[in-house]
Amino acid sequence: MLFDFDGTVVDTVELIRESHRHATRQVLGVELSDRELVARVGLPLSDQMRAFSEEHADELLRVYREWNHGHTAELIREYPGMSDLLAELRAAGRPLGLVTSKMRPVADLAFAVLPLRDYFDVIVTTEDTVRHKPAPDPVLHALRALDARPEDAVMVGDAPFDLRAGAAAGCITVGVTWGFFDRETLSALGPDAVVDDTAELADLLLRR
Template identity: 45%
Template sequence: MDPHGPRPVVVFDLDGTIADTIPLILASYRHAFEQVVGEVPPEAELRSWIGQPLIRTFRAGWPERADELFTTYVAWNRAHTAELIRRYDGVTEVLADLAAAGARVAVATSKMRDIAATCTELVGAAPYLGALVGLEDTTEHKPDPAPLLEAVARVGGTPGGATYVGDAVVDVLAAQAAGMASVAVSWGAESREALAAARPDHLVDTAEQLRAVLLGDGPVAAAPGSAARS
């Protein structure tokens, strides 16, 4: 990445990247499975689904109960979002700094658009976003690059001049498929080891390191085994 300024376009994942929704998501899953199935999968399995479309996950494992799981999850999630969502220290400030520096900032998420918009407002990110691409905006979803490419197009950028920031392996894979630079953050649902194995261009552990990568504030090591871009 250019050490003298931000990438022209920076697209962010939402859950586990901008907004700490992990406790909310896990609680929503537990509620849905308790109510509909009567048995809750292990937490590691629940965490592995974060960042992917809900209905796709439910249809893959529980096709006959998928619609009921979906509606039960969404209703509980909507009712408890304001109560359970949290900010990650310093992350909203990174978005503000990017916008102030002239970067075009967007979100591409597998969340339903209205819920995603509520989350960005609750954590203070909404004023800095030029576009928000949600579940309904593309027919294909991560790890397919379609949501990322849609976000880049909406802010007038090109994939080769854009970066995607996310907390999951599917985020790294989607960025690679889109021809975008990838930055993985370790404060979300995915393990740091799994993120490193996906070979992102950068793997960061703090908002300060994320700022350094995106704004060129100082040297940050590339992820192990990656080929960091400059």
């Protein structure tokens, strides 16, 4: 069972949105809507910055990182019931993977605040593959590490990019509505299920 990280396992919605707001305000001098700020969350950060401004992408990234790292401990949260769910899945013998577009040092920063790392048998970060979500590569990388077949695997995520990557890898896909994207956006991709809270996700995953 494979999980996306931001907006799926950990609530970084405010942290990431406000990091983007700070960077685009400071570097580009623009005020973007909440929706515009988070439209590409789930893609590698460098791609998100290039979408804001090709020319100022490096400076955006630098300013984003500085603000983000300084506020991670204060703003990152675990979603209610998530560690209980991960513990239950482990107790039921399900191999677990985390598939994130984050870079490894940034994922480590999150794990320094929230002790979730040990629930996962494999953690795939952006360094592990050349292509990233929505390409299937990071999902397939995790499945190889777990010695699992795509058709036996579930990819759980809050972003269209997670669902597309999971489907392209041949996995069952489950969208979660508590992250950066709404039910309508996720349902449009035709996932196998969309769930609204961790209790519903637990029911679904523990039945498999």
